[in-house]
Amino acid sequence: MSRLRGLWARFRARRVAVVGLVVVVLLAVAALGAPLFAPADPLAQPDPVALQNRPPSPEHPLGTDRFSRDVMSRLLYGARVSLGIGAAAALLAAVIGAGVGIAAGLGSPLVDQLLMRGVDVALALPRVFLLLLVLALWEGAPAGVVIVLLAVTGWFPTSRVVRALVRRLREAEFVQAARALGTGRWGLVRRHLLPHLAPTVIVAATLDVGNIILLESGLSYLGLGVRPPAPSWGNMILDGKDQLFGTPWVAAAPGLALLVTVVAFNLLGDGLQDALDPRRER
C-alpha cells in the first residue's frame, strides 16, 4: 500500500502528468456521457439544404457539416469510437504482449529464442501497409475486428520488454525462494511476477493508446475504419476535407480533438513511467 502511495506522490509531483490524467478522465466522461452532453442526435439531418455548413452558433456550438448534422454532437459520439477502439486495442495488445513475454521469459532457451526471433521478424513488418491491405480487402469490418487487428499488429515491443523483465526477475531471490517452496509455475506468475510486471505493462499500454488512436483515425480518413454515417474523428476529417477552404471547422475540430487526446495520453503515460522508475534524470 505504501508503495502505491509513494507512486502517487511521485506522479503528483509532475504537474504535466496530472494534467494528462485530468484530460483523459474528462475525455472518458465526455465520451461515456455523450448522450447527455450532445446538443443533438449525431445522425440527425434537420435540413440538408438550408442548414448545411453553418458556422458555429448557439444551437450548434461547432457549426454543422454538409448534411446539416451538428458537429459538436458528432465529436462527442466520435470520441466513443476513437477512445473505445484505442483503449481496447491497447489493452488487448498489452495482454498478448505480456503473455508472450512471460512465456518466453520463463520458457526453455529454445522457446525463448523461437519466440523472440519471431518477434524480431514481426517488428519489421510494415504495420500500416498490412492494416491497409486487410481492411481494404475485407470491407465493412466491424469495430471488433479493427480492434483485434490493431492489437495483433502492435503487441511486439511489449513482449520484448516483458521478456527481459521476466528474465531478470527469474534470478531474483524471492522467486528462487518461492520455487524452493514448490510453487507451481502458474502460481509463480500470478503471485510473484505479475505485480512486478504490471506497472511496466500499464505504462506500455497507456503510451500505446495515443499511437493507436492516430492509426485508427488515419484508417478512417482513408475510408477504411468506422463506416458512415456513424461518426469517428477520422471520418469527420474526411467529410470536412473537401470544404476545407470554405468551412474549415468541420475538419479542424476533430483534428484538434485528436491532438488533445493523444497529447493527454502521452503525458499520462510519461507521468506513470517517471513515477514508476525513479532513476530518471531531469
Added chain:
Amino acid sequence: MLTYLVRRLALAAVTTATVVSLTFALVHLAPGAPFLAGAEGRFVPPETVARQRRSFGLDQPLGTQFVRYWANLARGDLGESFSRRRPVADVLGYALPNTLLLGGAALVLSLVFGIGLGIAQATRAGTWADTTLGALSLALYSVPSFWLALMLLLVFGEWLRWLPLTGMSAAIGAPATWAGRTLDVLRHLVLPALTLALVNGAAIARFHRTAMIEALGADFIRAARGRGLHEGRVVLRHALRSALAPAITLAGLSVPALLTGSVLVESVFGWPGMGRVAYEAIFSRDYNVITAVAVVAGVLVALGNLLADVGVAWADPRVRRT
C-alpha cells in the same frame, strides 16, 4: 562486425519473404476479384472475365501460383499490372523514385529539425524555453499527420498562396531548363516533406534532448569545459557525437513509417508516389502490383532497420561488441 551484418541481412531477407508471402495470401484469399469491373458499371460478360483470369494464370491452384510468383521474382519479373496494362516494374519505376525523394527529403529534414530542437532544448534545460519547446514537440508528435498536412495546405497553399497546392510539378513542360524543373519540383516538395519532417522530427527531438542532457553532464564534458573550450565546440563537437545514437536509431526506424505510412500525406498533396499506387492497386484488386509493393515495403523496412542498427553501431563503438 561482419557476422553482425550477415545476421541482420538474413533477418531482413526473412522479413521480406514473410511480408511478401503474407500479402500474397491475403490478396488471393480476400473476397472480390480483378477484371470484374468494366468502366462505370458496364457489364462484363463472364466469359471475358474467365479468359482474362486464365491469361494471368489466376485459375491455377493457389500453391502453384505462389511458387510461380517466387520463381518469377527470383528472375526479377514482377509481373504485369491488370488495370494499367503495363509491366509492374514500369508502374513502380514511376512511383518509387517519387516516394524515395519525398521520404529522403523528409528524413533529412526530420533529422535536422529533431537534432536541432533537441540541442536547443538541452542547452536550455530547465528554463521556460525548454518547456515551451518541449510542449511544441509533444504537440507535433501527437498530431495526426494527415490533419497537419491539411492545415499546412490551408495556411500555406490557400491563405498565403506561397506554395503550390498539389502534385509533384506544375503542368508538364512548363519550365524548360533543368534548373527550372528542379526548382519546380522542390517547391512542390516543401509542404509534404515538411509535414512528415515535423512529426518525425518531434519524435527525434524528444529522444535527442535527453541524450544530449546526459551527454552534457558527463565527466569528459566537464573536463573539456575546464580546459576552456568554447561552449559551442563543447556542445557540438563533443557532446553531440555521443548523443546521436538514439536519434539515428529513431530515424532509421522511421524509414518504414515514412514510406508505407506516407500514403496519407501523399493522398492529401497528390504526390504521385507508392502510397497512391498501393491504394489504387488494392481497390482494383491488382494482385501483382500489391505484392510488388509488399516486396518494396519489406525491403525498405529491412533497410531502414539495418541502417538504424549500423548507424548506432558506428556512432557508439561499444555497441559493436554485442
Added chain:
Amino acid sequence: MTSPLSASGYRLTASGYRLTASGYRLTASGYRPTAIGYRLSALTALAIFLASCAPPDARQASVSPTGGTLVILTAGDADVLFPPAGSVTTSADVAGLIFSRLAELTNDLNTVDDAGFRPSLARSWEHADSTTLVFHLDPRARWHDGVSVHAADVAFSFGVYRDTLVASRFGPNLAAIDSVTVRDSLTVVYHFARWYPEQLYDATYHTKVLPKHLLDTIPPARLANAAFGRAPVGSGPFRFVRWDAGTGIEVAADTSYFLGRPKLDRVVWRVVPDFGAAVSALLAGEGDALAVIPQAELRDRVRAAPDLRLVPYASNGVAYVAFNLKGRGGRGVHPIFGDRDVRRAIAMGVNRTAIVRSLFGAEGEVPVGPTARAQWIWSDSIRQLRYDPAEARRLLDARGWLTRSSDGLREKRGVPLRFTLLLPTTSRARQDAAVLVQAQLRAIGVDARLEPLEFALFEQRSAQKAFDAVFQSRTFDASPVGILQLFGSAGVRQSNYGSYESPIFDSLAARAIAAPTRAAARPLWRDALGTLNDDAAAVFLFSPPFSAAFQRRFAGVSIRPDEWLATVAEWSVPAQARLPRDR
C-alpha cells in the same frame, strides 16, 4: 505515424528517452564533425526555396493566330490509350483528341437523323439501301506518322472492336452491324441486319478508327497491353507527345490536320487525385479547366473568381437506386421489393428534390427516369411519383407493414421492414445521397442499412444479384437505346440487375427504338418511362450538374454533353490574353 517504441529498447517519454531492460547506455566516445554545419546550410537552402516563389520569368508572347496551352485537371490518370480498351474517363478524353471517328455528332446530340452528324474521317456518306451504308473517306486524312488513312483501317478497326479476344466494352454496341467491307481505298461499306433509324450512329459513334499498318501484326489478345497503348498514333487533330505516369499526359496540335490545324498548341492533363485540391489548383491558376464541379460551394467559389467562368452543360449521368424484384440470386420473389405498392411507397418517401438541392445546390436535377437531359428523350411531362410521405405511409399500412411503437420502424408478422442498400465507396455523391435517403426513409418507418463496398466487389454483387437494393450510376451515350439494357427483359442476365420485367415497357421501348423520327419516338419513350416510374422499378435520385470551369482566356468554348472535349479543336486563346506558359 511513428511508433514510440523502438526495436532496440528505447522508450519515448515526454522528457526524452528511457533505457529499458534490453537497451544499453551511451557514453562519450570521441570526436565527431558537427551537425550544425549541415543544419545551417539546410536552413539556408530552405530559405532559398521559399524565396524563389516568384513566378517563372515572363517570355515575350508570340503574336500568331494559333497558340495556347490548355491544362486540364483530372482526378484519375489514364489507364491505356488504346480506344477499345480504356475504361477510365481520362483515357477516353485523351483518345478522343488523338483518334477520329468516321463522322461526329453535333452539339445537340441528334442520333436519329443523318443531319445530326458532321463529316470527320468520312467526307460523305449515303444509304445505298435500307441495310447498307457507304462511307467515302476524305483523301487528305493522314495518320500522325504520315501514312494515308485507308478504308482497310476502318474495316480493321471494326474487327478489333468486335473481337472477343480484345473484349472491348463497345463490342456489344456493334451487334446490329453484320459486316464491314472495303470497296476501294477510300470507300468502306457497312452492312446491317435490318433497317433502324440509328444506323449512322452505330456505324460511327462507338468505334474510333485505328491504324491497321501499326496494329495488325500484334495478336488480338495482346493488343490492349501493347506499347501502342502507351504511345498511340492516331489521325485526330492532336498528336501524342508524352505520358508521365501518375503525373500527366501531353498532346500537341497536328499542324497538318486535314480539317485545319487546331487553334491551340497543346493540351495537357494534370492528375490531381483529390477533388478539393483540384478546385484550389484551378483557383490558384495551376490549371485551366475542370470537367465537372458537383458541389455548389465549389461552384460558387469558381463563379466568384474573376478569371474563371462556369460553362454549364446538359448532364448525361443518372444515379438511381434499383430494387431487386427477385430474391437474392435472382430467384423467387423479394419479400419487400417484390411488392409493387411497397416499392411505390418507398419511392414516394424519398424527397429527391431535397437530396439534389442539398448535394448540388440549385443546379442539380431530379431525373425523370433512366435518362439525362443530354438525351433527346428527356421531357418534363413524363409521369413520375411525387414526394408524398403521407401517401407512402398509407400504402405501407395498407400492405400490412405496421409501425411498432418501440422505435418507429415498421414490421409485418414480426419481420422488420429493413433492407440493405449497396453502394460503391468510389462515389462521394452516392455515399452522401445514401445517407440522406436513409434519414428520409427512417421518417416513414423504413430501416435502410448502407453497405459501402469497394468497386470491384460492388460490381460483382450487382451482377450476381446478391443485394436488396443497389445504388447504380450510369453515364449515358447520346442514344437512349441503352435503357433497354437496364430495364428491358432482355437485359435481365446482364445490366438489368433488379430483374424488372414488364411486357408493356418492353413493347413500348421496342416501338420507340424503331420509330423513324424523333417526333414519332418521343411519345413512345414518354410512355415507356412513365410505365417504369409507375412500377417504381427504381428511384432515380439525381443527375449531377455538369458545369465545366474554364479560365476566361479561352474563347470559342462549346461543350458537347456526352464528350466535353469534342470541340476542343475550335477553342483558342487570343494572342493578347496568352500567359507565359501558353508559349
